[in-house]
Amino acid sequence: xxxxxxxxxxxxxxxxxxxxxxxLSSRSSSSSSxxxxxxxxxxxxxxxxxxKATGGASSLPPPDVTHLAxxxxxxxxxxxxxxxxxxxxxxxxxxxxxxxxxxDSVEPAIRAESLHENAREDIPETFENREAIRTxxxxxxxxxxxxxxxxxxx
Amino acid sequence: xASTFFRTIQTHPFLLxxxxxxxRRKNGVLRCTMRSTQTQTPTQEKQQxxxxxxxxxxxxxxxxxxxxxYEAIIGIETHVQLSTLxxxxxxxxxxxxxxxxxxxxxxxxxxxxxxxxxxSKVIEFAVKLGLALNCKLSLNSKFDRKQYFYPDLPKGYQxxxxxxxxxxxxxxxxDLPVEFGGGHRRFGITRVHMEEDAGKLLHSENGDYSQExxxxxxxxxxxxxxxxxxxxxxxxxxxxxxxxxIVSEPxxxxxxxxxxxxxxxxxxxxxxxxxxxxxxxxxxxCDVNVSIRPVEQEKFGTKVEIKNLxxxxxxxxxxxxxxxxxVLLHSQGQxxxxxxxxxxxxxxxxxxxxxxxxxxxxxxxxxxxxxLPEVILTKEYVNSIRNTLPELPEMKRRRYxxxxxxxxxxxxxxxxxxxxDYFDATxxxxxxxxxxxxxxxxxxxxxxxNEKLSINDVxxxxxxLAKLIASIKSGxxxxxxxxxxxxxxxxxxxxxxxxxxxxxxxxxxxxxxIGKMVDKxxxxxxxxxxxxxxxxxxxxxxxxxxxxxxxxxxxSPGLLNKILLEKLNxxx
Numbered sequence: 001x002x003x004x005x006x007x008x009x010x011x012x013x014x015x016x017x018x019x020x021x022x023x024l025s026s027r028s029s030s031s032s033s034x035x036x037x038x039x040x041x042x043x044x045x046x047x048x049x050x051x052k053a054t055g056g057a058s059s060l061p062p063p064d065v066t067h068l069a070x071x072x073x074x075x076x077x078x079x080x081x082x083x084x085x086x087x088x089x090x091x092x093x094x095x096x097x098x099x100x101x102x103x104d105s106v107e108p109a110i111r112a113e114s115l116h117e118n119a120r121e122d123i124p125e126t127f128e129n130r131e132a133i134r135t136x137x138x139x140x141x142x143x144x145x146x147x148x149x150x151x152x153x154x
Numbered sequence: 155x156a157s158t159f160f161r162t163i164q165t166h167p168f169l170l171x172x173x174x175x176x177x178r179r180k181n182g183v184l185r186c187t188m189r190s191t192q193t194q195t196p197t198q199e200k201q202q203x204x205x206x207x208x209x210x211x212x213x214x215x216x217x218x219x220x221x222x223x224y225e226a227i228i229g230i231e232t233h234v235q236l237s238t239l240x241x242x243x244x245x246x247x248x249x250x251x252x253x254x255x256x257x258x259x260x261x262x263x264x265x266x267x268x269x270x271x272x273x274s275k276v277i278e279f280a281v282k283l284g285l286a287l288n289c290k291l292s293l294n295s296k297f298d299r300k301q302y303f304y305p306d307l308p309k310g311y312q313x314x315x316x317x318x319x320x321x322x323x324x325x326x327x328x329d330l331p332v333e334f335g336g337g338h339r340r341f342g343i344t345r346v347h348m349e350e351d352a353g354k355l356l357h358s359e360n361g362d363y364s365q366e367x368x369x370x371x372x373x374x375x376x377x378x379x380x381x382x383x384x385x386x387x388x389x390x391x392x393x394x395x396x397x398x399x400i401v402s403e404p405x406x407x408x409x410x411x412x413x414x415x416x417x418x419x420x421x422x423x424x425x426x427x428x429x430x431x432x433x434x435x436x437x438x439x440c441d442v443n444v445s446i447r448p449v450e451q452e453k454f455g456t457k458v459e460i461k462n463l464x465x466x467x468x469x470x471x472x473x474x475x476x477x478x479x480x481v482l483l484h485s486q487g488q489x490x491x492x493x494x495x496x497x498x499x500x501x502x503x504x505x506x507x508x509x510x511x512x513x514x515x516x517x518x519x520x521x522x523x524x525x526l527p528e529v530i531l532t533k534e535y536v537n538s539i540r541n542t543l544p545e546l547p548e549m550k551r552r553r554y555x556x557x558x559x560x561x562x563x564x565x566x567x568x569x570x571x572x573x574x575d576y577f578d579a580t581x582x583x584x585x586x587x588x589x590x591x592x593x594x595x596x597x598x599x600x601x602x603x604n605e606k607l608s609i610n611d612v613x614x615x616x617x618x619l620a621k622l623i624a625s626i627k628s629g630x631x632x633x634x635x636x637x638x639x640x641x642x643x644x645x646x647x648x649x650x651x652x653x654x655x656x657x658x659x660x661x662x663x664x665x666x667x668i669g670k671m672v673d674k675x676x677x678x679x680x681x682x683x684x685x686x687x688x689x690x691x692x693x694x695x696x697x698x699x700x701x702x703x704x705x706x707x708x709x710s711p712g713l714l715n716k717i718l719l720e721k722l723n724x725x726x
Contacts, residue, residue: 071301071517071519073303110294110296110318110522110528111296111522111527111528113527118271118272118527119271119272119273119274119277120245120271120272120273120274121274121275122238122239122240122273122274122275123239123240123245124239124240124245124246124247125240125245125246126245126246126247127245127246127258127259127260130255130256130258130259133258133259133260133263133265134255134258141387143253143254143255143256143389144254144255144356144387144388144389145255145305145387145388145389145390146385146386146387146388147305147355147385147386147387147388148305148385148386149385149386150304150305150386
């Protein structure tokens with residue numbers, strides 16, 4: 001799923017935020033701002049932000065990485081939790097720079113862009129290659145998708 | 155053979171998620187709780203037309219009275235599946251009952267790179283419903299992601315509306331059924347918002363309904379299937395279908411009020427044409443929240459959620475049961491045993507059972523849906539929708555009340571918009587309201603029930619019904635004849651005048667002619683005449699019948715009676 005960067009920080013999963021950062025870096029090539037890139041199983045490559053990441057250190061609470069990983073269904077070993085916590089903190093702090101902006105005289109906006117509503121007509125359109133979707137499902141038991149037994153919602 | 159398998163299943167832990175079982179054997183019939191993807195055959199009372207009067211399983215059950223000193227607080231969350239042609243965020247068709255996983259595309263399957271695009275009909279229906287529920291419409295609203303993991307949720311989140319729903323702060327008016335004491339109620343509506351449905355999960359712990367498998371062979375096959383396959387199955391045809399969630403204020407005070415609220419919502423969505431509103435099919439789903447408190451207490455008691463309600467009567471009975479359960483615990487000093495949890499209503503045993511205890515509130519990590527723009531409504535748009543609203547059930551009921559119809563009549567006629575339109579069309583042609591109501595609620599309703607038709611399929615059209623009533627009123631034909639030709643008109647259509655001419659049904663109102671017939675009958679039946687004059691006055695009916703016979707039923711009953719009596723008593 002494509003996404004833009006208007007995210008609330010609390011809900012970030014480590015993998016999720018590195019995706020968005022990857023997008024950012026590819027777009028802002030001209031400013032040559034280097035960003036912190038973190039892949040799930042790769043060696044972290046550190047690129048530095050051009051603006052001070054720790055300036056105006058956020059008053060946002062530190063992330064509970066164990067909880068984050070649990071809600072994102074990503075299993076982390078204890079050492080990974082320790083390793084990722086400061087890195088996530090840095091991501092948060094980078095966004096946290098926005099905290100210094102004075103918003104007292106600004107009307108809250110629902111959305112960042114002012115796109116006009118683009119709704120479509122209620123006309124059916126069958127997707128041509130449904131077969132490809134079905135065959136790409138790892139455990140397809142015609143005509144159902146087979147899934148493991150799940151006890152609890154959420 | 156089936157029983158062996160049943161016993162085997164009992165020892166298999168995964169199939170018994172909770173003690174009252176996915177499988178229950180009752181009266182030699184295997185019942186399993188599951189969601190089916192094909193067309194369902196519900197075991198509960200099948201409803202052809204909207205229910206106005208739900209009869210509890212035990213018709214002798216009297217209206218449940220809450221024990222003195224206690225008050226029940228009930229709120230209902232209703233999900234209405236919209237009858238749009240396509241899903242909420244993609245062009246996949248919404249087909250009920252099609253082969254599993256055929257109405258899919260990358261968007262509703264949550265495949266990478268796919269983006270949602272809102273279906274404009276969803277907004278239209280949401281505005282319609284919001285207006286009909288007297289809500290305040292938010293000219294600006296947005297979508298949010300409600301994140302959780304479950305096999306029937308492809309994206310890992312549901313696109314919903316969290317803090318800025320499209321409609322808030324409304325109310326719904328309804329009339330309670332006459333047989334429950336009648337009365338008028340107004341229940342508040344907290345909010346209405348748009349969201350998408352999840353797929354269907356087969357063999358989930360949340361059974362939607364019970365399916366009876368009576369054939370022993372099928373029981374064997376089904377049980378063995380379940381043993382071999384230790385998982386669940388997902389059908390995503392339904393994933394992405396648009397829903398409107400209606401949250402009520404906790405204004406209901408007992409099961410009957412709650413059931414009537416649900417019935418009125420069904421009536422409303424059908425009137426508006428936004429949904430089938432069918433609980434059995436799943437296009438109308440209700441979850442209720444029940445708590446009790448001692449009458450003097452201001453603080454609300456602990457709220458318990460009840461799911462798996464598949465009919466209005468189930469709503470009624472489940473709530474009454476839950477109230478009695480909670481009151482019993484509280485009155486025995488065990489009020490702390492009432493915990494915030496979700497319970498399932500079990501139709502077979504007529505009880506609620508714990509599904510799972512809520513470990514704190516679920517953390518859905520709501521945040522604004524980045525892939526969808528703001529939903530902006532203009533005043534002009536809202537007004538244009540307002541102008542297309544039909545006369546709503548409440549307004550119809552008030553209008554019919556003024557027509558000197560009984561409350562029973564009013565509730566019946568206003569229940570189904572098609573019946574109401576038929577009624578309105580007939581009285582528009584000058585027929586008397588009460589007479590029309592009698593015909594519709596009597597013979598026509600009986601015909602519809604027998605033939606399993608809706609009033610739109612009936613061949614007798616409003617203008618012919620009006621003519622029929624006029625013919626009887628003017629004396630052209632007798633009431634009895636009218637009833638006779640009604641059946642033919644209903645089944646085959648045709649005109650009243652045509653049938654009267656064809657079958658020579660015109661009532662005989664000429665006293666001379668009737669007199670001649672009476673004379674003939676009396677002279678043909680001298681013995682009976684003597685008996686009558688001797689005191690056996692009951693024989694008058696015999697003579698009436700004889701005259702009717704020779705007149706082929708056309709003699710005017712009133713006139714016949716008068717002339718017959720005259721002649722019978724004349725020679726005295």
